[in-house]
Amino acid sequence: MRKTLIGPQLRQLRRRNGHTQAEMARRLGISPAYVNLLENNQRSLSVPVLVALSEHYGIDMRSLVQDGETHKLADLRAAVRDPIFPGDPPDLAELRAALDHAPGLVELFVHLYQSHRSMVEQLKRVPGTGSTESLLRVSPETAIHDFFRDHGNYFETLETAAAVLRSRVGGSSDDMYTLLKRQLRIEHSIDTRVRRMSDMPEALRTFDAKTGRVDLSEALDHPNRIFQLAHVLGLLEAGNQLDALVEESGIDTEAGRARVRVELTNYFAAAFLMPYDETLNLARETGYDIDRMAAAFGVSFEQVCHRLTTLQRDGARGIPFFFLRVDRAGNVTKRFNATAFTLAEQGGACPVWDIHGAFRMPGVIVPQFVELPEGGRFFTLSRTTDRPVFSHRTQDRRLVVAIGCELSHVEGVAYAKSFNLSDDSLYAPIGLNCHVCPRQACSQRAHQPLHVNLPIDAFRRGRTRYES
Structure with missing residues (x-):
């Protein structure tokens, strides 16, 4: 032998x-x-x-x-030589070591790579999708999201700068609008004016450092006027910290760098208006009651939801939430993530996840427990948020904000207290979107999945036209 x-x-x-x-x-x-x-x-x-x-x-x-090692080694070697992987590929000794010591992981990696190649080839057949390089190019939105995620959605330098400035400004949340205008005027010679919507038809806020003026549209409600002034103050007070983080992001396009600066300055504004320790203590005391927190700090529901995702300081961490904002068509218009969960990375397009149900009940928080195909369970909250109204043509321009956390953290959330967590029927079986969801017999399926062949029988009609 x-x-x-x-x-x-x-x-x-x-x-x-x-x-x-x-x-x-x-x-x-x-x-x-x-x-x-x-x-x-x-x-x-x-x-x-x-x-x-x-x-x-x-x-x-x-x-x-059976001698299948040669075949597996060839598949692995071909995969790691794909141009999508930067740098020099592992040598044969490393590949053989992987096969010897982690054969299951190698098998999953090769399967993932083959699925990737299959989907790229299918996308290339769609008119207008361009080359493989263009398909794989990271968009500025994705690059910004990844940069925030890599930091755990927490930036110590901005938190520190915001805390120092908040101490200097002083006063209470109730007087914040006046305090911000005073700070801009006295320390930066910046005047603030509220302008008629007819004078600012295309903008909600403009800031001209040369003329020393901030113009706010009267379409902004009080919390958002305050937030816009805090944003401008962040540009002036935390410029060095913002510059360093923009460089660290590695984003090389002008538009992308401008976008990441906006998001980082928004982070600063939220940290200024909702100081870290006060926010975390109030969240714990109220069971993360978002409306009570919004009232306490004089901010909006959406601003509190966003701030909750940033409470990730070592030694004083809040519940790790993800944040999504979607429009009526299902487009994700904002996404932040203090977790490593795929639901936060790619979710928002599954009709079983009843984010869009919040549109039927404006202003009402809609709780839901969901379960992903691999078994991960989450608790989510969804509620509408109103956009500024400019005229009768812009009425009812609502979005839905959704936040969620892993089930293991739900005991600290008051909204979940009345539910029986041991009842399996409580959890809605969702996917990321139909194109990649492996669930069978889903009555809401709208597309044939790219990587799964669903059974089709001409003599049987299943729940949808995609499987029997």
């Missing part, structure tokens, strides 16, 4: 049966040390051990000695 090494297969077999090396050794009539040598490919498989494996574990001997 030729020399046969089966280390990874043997290790997987043992772990699948829940056995230690000592238990496997006892069953096979060999020493634990010999099992260890076999698993590390330091000994080849003998015929007696092969027979013992067949007898005690009920496996086909041929499944252990």
